[in-house]
Amino acid sequence: MHGDSHDDGQDPKEKINYKATFRTLYGLTVPERRGFITAFVWIMLSTAANLFTPIIAKYIIDTAIPSGKSMMLLIAVGALFLNSMLFLGFSYLLRMRLVRTGQKIMTDLKKRMLAHMLALDLPFYAEFPVGRLTARVQSDTSSLYELFTETTVTIFRDMIMFVVTFGVMFYFSPRLTLLLSSVFPFVLVISFIFLRKSSTLFVLVRKLTSEITGFLTEHINAIALLQAYNREKMAADKLEVINKKKFNAELSGEFMSIIFYLSIILLSPISIAIILGVGGGWAIDGAISIGTLVMFILYIDTLFEPVFRLSEHISIIQRSFAAGQRIHRILERRPAIVDIPKPRYLHSIKEGIEFRNVWMRYSDDAQWVLKDISFNLPKGKSLAIVGETGGGKTTVTNLLFKFYTPQKGRILIDGVDLPDISLNSLRTAIGLVHQDIYLFPGTIMQNLKLMDDALPDSMVHDAIKTIGLETFFKHHSLSKHIVEKGVNLSAGEKQVISLVRAMVLNQEVLVLDEATSHIDPYTERLINTAMQRLIKHKTMIVIAHRLSTIRNADNILLISEGEIKESGTHGQLLERGGVYSKFYKLQFGENG
Numbered sequence: 001m002h003g004d005s006h007d008d009g010q011d012p013k014e015k016i017n018y019k020a021t022f023r024t025l026y027g028l029t030v031p032e033r034r035g036f037i038t039a040f041v042w043i044m045l046s047t048a049a050n051l052f053t054p055i056i057a058k059y060i061i062d063t064a065i066p067s068g069k070s071m072m073l074l075i076a077v078g079a080l081f082l083n084s085m086l087f088l089g090f091s092y093l094l095r096m097r098l099v100r101t102g103q104k105i106m107t108d109l110k111k112r113m114l115a116h117m118l119a120l121d122l123p124f125y126a127e128f129p130v131g132r133l134t135a136r137v138q139s140d141t142s143s144l145y146e147l148f149t150e151t152t153v154t155i156f157r158d159m160i161m162f163v164v165t166f167g168v169m170f171y172f173s174p175r176l177t178l179l180l181s182s183v184f185p186f187v188l189v190i191s192f193i194f195l196r197k198s199s200t201l202f203v204l205v206r207k208l209t210s211e212i213t214g215f216l217t218e219h220i221n222a223i224a225l226l227q228a229y230n231r232e233k234m235a236a237d238k239l240e241v242i243n244k245k246k247f248n249a250e251l252s253g254e255f256m257s258i259i260f261y262l263s264i265i266l267l268s269p270i271s272i273a274i275i276l277g278v279g280g281g282w283a284i285d286g287a288i289s290i291g292t293l294v295m296f297i298l299y300i301d302t303l304f305e306p307v308f309r310l311s312e313h314i315s316i317i318q319r320s321f322a323a324g325q326r327i328h329r330i331l332e333r334r335p336a337i338v339d340i341p342k343p344r345y346l347h348s349i350k351e352g353i354e355f356r357n358v359w360m361r362y363s364d365d366a367q368w369v370l371k372d373i374s375f376n377l378p379k380g381k382s383l384a385i386v387g388e389t390g391g392g393k394t395t396v397t398n399l400l401f402k403f404y405t406p407q408k409g410r411i412l413i414d415g416v417d418l419p420d421i422s423l424n425s426l427r428t429a430i431g432l433v434h435q436d437i438y439l440f441p442g443t444i445m446q447n448l449k450l451m452d453d454a455l456p457d458s459m460v461h462d463a464i465k466t467i468g469l470e471t472f473f474k475h476h477s478l479s480k481h482i483v484e485k486g487v488n489l490s491a492g493e494k495q496v497i498s499l500v501r502a503m504v505l506n507q508e509v510l511v512l513d514e515a516t517s518h519i520d521p522y523t524e525r526l527i528n529t530a531m532q533r534l535i536k537h538k539t540m541i542v543i544a545h546r547l548s549t550i551r552n553a554d555n556i557l558l559i560s561e562g563e564i565k566e567s568g569t570h571g572q573l574l575e576r577g578g579v580y581s582k583f584y585k586l587q588f589g590e591n592g
């Protein structure tokens with residue numbers, strides 16, 4: 001699902017939606033309010049210590065030195081030193097508190113995103129490729145770290161520091177302070193221009209970052225395919241292109257930040273020139289003291305530091321909001337299928353499953369995949385679905401599991417509409433063997449238990465016994481380690497494992513999608529025998545291309561182009577001499 005122009009629903013000129021993102025980001029800080037308040041206390045104390053330094057310096061120059069008393073000078077210098085020590089101590093406490101709070105928010109956010117994503121529906125996963133979701137959980141959350149450690153608290157401190165410094169300076173010399181204020185309109189204009197220009201760049205950087213993770217995930221997953229077709233270099237070249245784009249975007253972003261930072265830094269020498277030039281003139285006239293001039297110069301840094309830092313803050317805020325917006329997009333997403341307020345819980349299925357005139361298409365502009373499908377599967381009976389590839393067989397199971405919702409028609413279990421049934425209880429009652437088998441890295445035993453260590457081993461042994469596969473598992477030790485995606489197993493072995501996995505929970509209804517297509521004739525016979533046993537106890541839906549598996553089903557549907565073309569038992573369908581009997585003869589020869 002990778003493409004240069006299309007990226008998880010964001011267009012390239014997209015700007016940051018600050019309001020919505022702010023709400024999400026603010027929500028993250030709420031549980032950590034106490035941490036932020038403590039940090040704020042430390043930051044205020046360290047700021048106060050910082051503010052005192054120039055005042056003590058002015059006192060030393062204007063009072064202690066002229067007084068000629070060395071004791072007074074000693075005490076003042078001691079106070080200056082103690083003040084600096086306090087500043088360091090508070091700064092240490094502040095850092096530690098911020099790091100802890102920031103890390104806590106990151107971990108909680110990752111946890112929340114994962115929990116949220118796990119509850120989302122399959123259409124969501126069709127829209128957001130796996131690699132890019134990984135990027136959102138990993139790198140987008142991490143790029144909020146600076147926001148929550150550096151920016152959030154510092155911004156308040158800077159505002160207060162600016163106002164207080166300005167006030168103190170104004171107190172000692174209103175004229176000089178007002179004169180210095182003339183540089184601030186420039187700061188505003190420069191900041192505004194920077195903000196406008198760089199917003200899209202930061203969005204672009206986040207997007208390209210996730211595109212790279214996405215690309216890597218997709219291509220490393222497909223490594224066997226790439227190597228088989230000698231496409232390694234092609235993949236590397238494509239990655240190079242995205243990397244280059246990211247490089248350029250990062251560079252442009254940094255370039256703007258640097259220009260912005262430097263143009264603001266330029267204000268410092270300008271201000272010192274104003275103080276020494278104009279203020280120096282006033283000192284000659286005796287209008288202000290030398291100590292005040294020194295104090296003003298020392299304060300210039302304190303006054304401008306918040307303004308300098310504003311440039312850093314603005315880029316961190318933009319970076320974080322670009323990431324925050326992507327996180328917000330995921331968190332605001334509601335699962336397409338949720339339980340109604342008072343759902344019905346399926347404790348056990350008493351009557352059966354019914355599809356009544358069901359119509360389904362995967363999107364509004366797509367073709368109908370299922371057209372007016374109706375069937376009835378009474379409890380304890382078995383239904384087989386056969387038909388050409390792409391005919392809509394898997395779609396039937398997708399609807400039964402509420403992975404998707406049909407546009408028209410009803411699906412009923414014991415006469416209750418599927419939307420009224422609790423999702424959890426539905427999926428507890430019905431077991432599924434997927435057509436695409438996924439195995440986790442871990443032992444066969446762990447996989448059979450769906451990686452749930454709480455399940456006892458005996459459930460696995462029972463399932464193996466029921467299906468009669470003891471011999472198979474003598475050759476394939478349950479402690480054998482399966483590597484990622486099960487590449488150290490044959491396709492048939494994977495199918496057997498996924499079949500047993502569906503038996504372990506001993507659910508009432510079992511849906512098998514193509515579960516036996518890769519199994520060798522010997523194992524297939526084993527499973528078929530087991531299946532005949534199972535069919536007696538369970539309600540089953542079996543989707544199969546191999547007709548041998550389903551000969552004994554109570555009812556067989558032939559679905560083609562989304563419609564039920566034929567239905568009946570194996571015998572009835574053969575007698576009819578329609579498509580099913582043609583299929584059957586193709587597989588087993590005229591006399592099969």
Ligand SMILES: Nc1ncnc2c1ncn2[C@@H]1O[C@H](COP(=O)(O)OP(=O)(O)OP(=O)(O)O)[C@@H](O)[C@H]1O
Nearest residue numbers: 126362369387388389390391392393394395396435
């Ligand atoms: N998630 C999806 N989004 C969009 N279209 C889909 C999706 N899944 C399936 N389709 C389309 O719906 C049609 C029916 O697919 P379905 O998987 O139900 O076929 P099937 O009968 O199970 O085929 P097979 O025998 O090959 O497994 C196909 O044309 C397919 O392209």
Ligand SMILES: [Mg+2]
Nearest residue numbers: 393394395435
């Ligand atoms: Mg299918």
